[in-house]
Amino acid sequence: MADNPLTSSRSSTTSTKPIPSIISPTASASASASASSSSFGTPTSRISKKKPAGLDISKSILKPTRAAPGLPSDSNTNGVTPRDNGGVFVSEADRLREEIANLQLSSKSTSSSNNLSLPDSPVNSNSQHSDSSSTTNTTSASGKKKSTKKSSSKHKDKDGEDLVKDEDLEILAELGAGNGGTVTKVWNKKRGCVMARKLILVDAKPSVRKQILRELQIMNDCNSPYIVGYYGCFPVDVHVGVVIELMDAGSLNDIYRQNGPIPIEVVGKVAEAVLHGLMYLYDVHRIIHRDIKPSNILANTNGEIKICDFGVSGELINSIANTFVGTSTYMSPERIQGAPYTIKSDVWSLGISLIELALGRFPFTDSQDQESESEDEDFDEDPTLPLNTQRPKISMSASNSDKKEKRKSKGVSLAGGGHTMSILDLLQHIVNEPAPKLVSRKRDFPEEAKVFVEDCLYKDPGQRKSPQDLLASDWISNSKVTQEDLKIWAQSTISQD
Numbered sequence: 001m002a003d004n005p006l007t008s009s010r011s012s013t014t015s016t017k018p019i020p021s022i023i024s025p026t027a028s029a030s031a032s033a034s035a036s037s038s039s040f041g042t043p044t045s046r047i048s049k050k051k052p053a054g055l056d057i058s059k060s061i062l063k064p065t066r067a068a069p070g071l072p073s074d075s076n077t078n079g080v081t082p083r084d085n086g087g088v089f090v091s092e093a094d095r096l097r098e099e100i101a102n103l104q105l106s107s108k109s110t111s112s113s114n115n116l117s118l119p120d121s122p123v124n125s126n127s128q129h130s131d132s133s134s135t136t137n138t139t140s141a142s143g144k145k146k147s148t149k150k151s152s153s154k155h156k157d158k159d160g161e162d163l164v165k166d167e168d169l170e171i172l173a174e175l176g177a178g179n180g181g182t183v184t185k186v187w188n189k190k191r192g193c194v195m196a197r198k199l200i201l202v203d204a205k206p207s208v209r210k211q212i213l214r215e216l217q218i219m220n221d222c223n224s225p226y227i228v229g230y231y232g233c234f235p236v237d238v239h240v241g242v243v244i245e246l247m248d249a250g251s252l253n254d255i256y257r258q259n260g261p262i263p264i265e266v267v268g269k270v271a272e273a274v275l276h277g278l279m280y281l282y283d284v285h286r287i288i289h290r291d292i293k294p295s296n297i298l299a300n301t302n303g304e305i306k307i308c309d310f311g312v313s314g315e316l317i318n319s320i321a322n323t324f325v326g327t328s329t330y331m332s333p334e335r336i337q338g339a340p341y342t343i344k345s346d347v348w349s350l351g352i353s354l355i356e357l358a359l360g361r362f363p364f365t366d367s368q369d370q371e372s373e374s375e376d377e378d379f380d381e382d383p384t385l386p387l388n389t390q391r392p393k394i395s396m397s398a399s400n401s402d403k404k405e406k407r408k409s410k411g412v413s414l415a416g417g418g419h420t421m422s423i424l425d426l427l428q429h430i431v432n433e434p435a436p437k438l439v440s441r442k443r444d445f446p447e448e449a450k451v452f453v454e455d456c457l458y459k460d461p462g463q464r465k466s467p468q469d470l471l472a473s474d475w476i477s478n479s480k481v482t483q484e485d486l487k488i489w490a491q492s493t494i495s496q497d
């Protein structure tokens with residue numbers, strides 16, 4: 001009987017390599033042992049999406065409790081822990097407030113960036129396609145946008161007032177939840193526009209706090225039409241409230257789960273935007289994203305596609321075991337094995353994400369877990385799986401809303417139904433088996449797209465293409481998709497019900 005490549009830990013043609021020194025035995029053991037359904041708050045807006053239990057492994061396995069790792073156990077009921085500061089007791093909240101105040105001061109003094117304009121509408125004027133922001137952009141040889149310096153802080157308006165203050169924000173709806181915290185859509189009463197606010201629980205460990213603050217600083221300094229705009233941050237108890245540009249079409253993860261596979265021409269534009277974003281982060285800030293995945297690629301109804309979460313959650317990846325588990329599914333083979341991380345690892349994650357968007361399912365899906373969804377014609381089986389593991393075709397009609405519900409439950413299932421793939425199986429699979437390809441039983445993809453994805457997914461990072469080379473590829477340079485096309489597509493993804 002043929003091995004199911006998803007559950008087999010070795011193939012007949014490849015040798016099993018040792019798996020990661022970076023997985024702590026505790027994390028992996030708990031990962032296998034405590035898999036359970038995820039639970040998020042019920043969405044309250046059109047772009048609030050519940051993630052399925054399966055795909056986002058971290059949610060189902062090791063959802064963090066309110067107590068942050070490293071928080072001393074003597075935290076009082078407010079989550080405020082008194083600390084001895086040379087004889088004076090300082091609460092965690094006060095310490096955080098002070099650190100954020102310092103951060104904002106330094107952002108004012110370095111003012112490296114550019115002014116990030118407040119949106120007149122939900123769409124940030126710092127556009128991918130029309131440089132109407134107050135920033136002067138120039139294009140470098142690599143195609144990235146560089147900005148000239150502006151004298152004022154982008155956290156302040158022309159009267160020197162903070163652009164965002166907690167008290168000015170009115171919560172409208174929950175947009176989603178991740179490992180780091182929850183994201184809500186907010187109305188800025190003072191500025192008269194909508195924004196997104198992410199609440200991040202701050203770790204009490206000084207090293208992690210320092211890292212978070214450093215990354216907030218980087219977010220502050222970023223100015224690229226391919227990076228979600230940042231408006232400011234403030235302390236909220238032991239959280240940091242980070243206010244960012246609202247991307248009103250939501251994440252690409254949300255979009256495909258609600259609407260089915262993303263048209264391959266649009267996927268090409270996604271690839272282009274992500275590559276520009278990665279190059280900007282690397283060329284200008286010397287940082288690597290480290291967490292490229294569909295939920296970190298956002299779209300707006302102006303047809304813009306931007307990346308987010310390169311900072312805070314990225315830095316936490318290696319310091320929090322549960323976050324590591326959640327992110328690991330997009331990890332490159334070399335990273336899983338603990339080898340040095342380069343921008344080519346982000347390219348791998350992009351390749352996996354592109355297949356996911358084009359097929360409407362995570363490439364490493366165990367399709368045996370999806371029999372209940374077999375009537376859904378839009379989604380793809382994994383053609384690399386043996387036929388007897390494919391879910392049976394059952395002809396039955398389902399209403400659109402039924403279909404949408406079913407789509408939400410797609411993904412790698414680590415628990416339930418007797419057909420499970422542990423995180424270790426998945427990591428073994430990524431390391432030992434051939435990389436997935438952009439192939440489908442149901443649709444033909446252009447050869448250029450297939451080659452592009454293959455170039456992203458060479459298991460040897462030396463062979464894998466760089467972002468520059470990928471941007472010069474035929475698939476990207478021959479694209480006929482216009483800004484207007486992307487706008488129409490993005491608007492069509494927002495359900496009218």
Ligand SMILES: Nc1ncnc2c1ncn2[C@@H]1O[C@H](COP(=O)(O)OP(=O)(O)OP(=O)(O)O)[C@@H](O)[C@H]1O
Nearest residue numbers: 175176177178179180183196245246247250251295
């Ligand atoms: N700027 C934004 N505009 C609109 N929706 C957003 C924005 N930022 C985040 N979201 C939504 O909130 C969800 C949660 O985001 P968050 O960054 O906290 O976690 P995540 O990326 O989904 O998961 P993880 O914590 O594993 O990285 C996203 O999946 C997306 O649906």
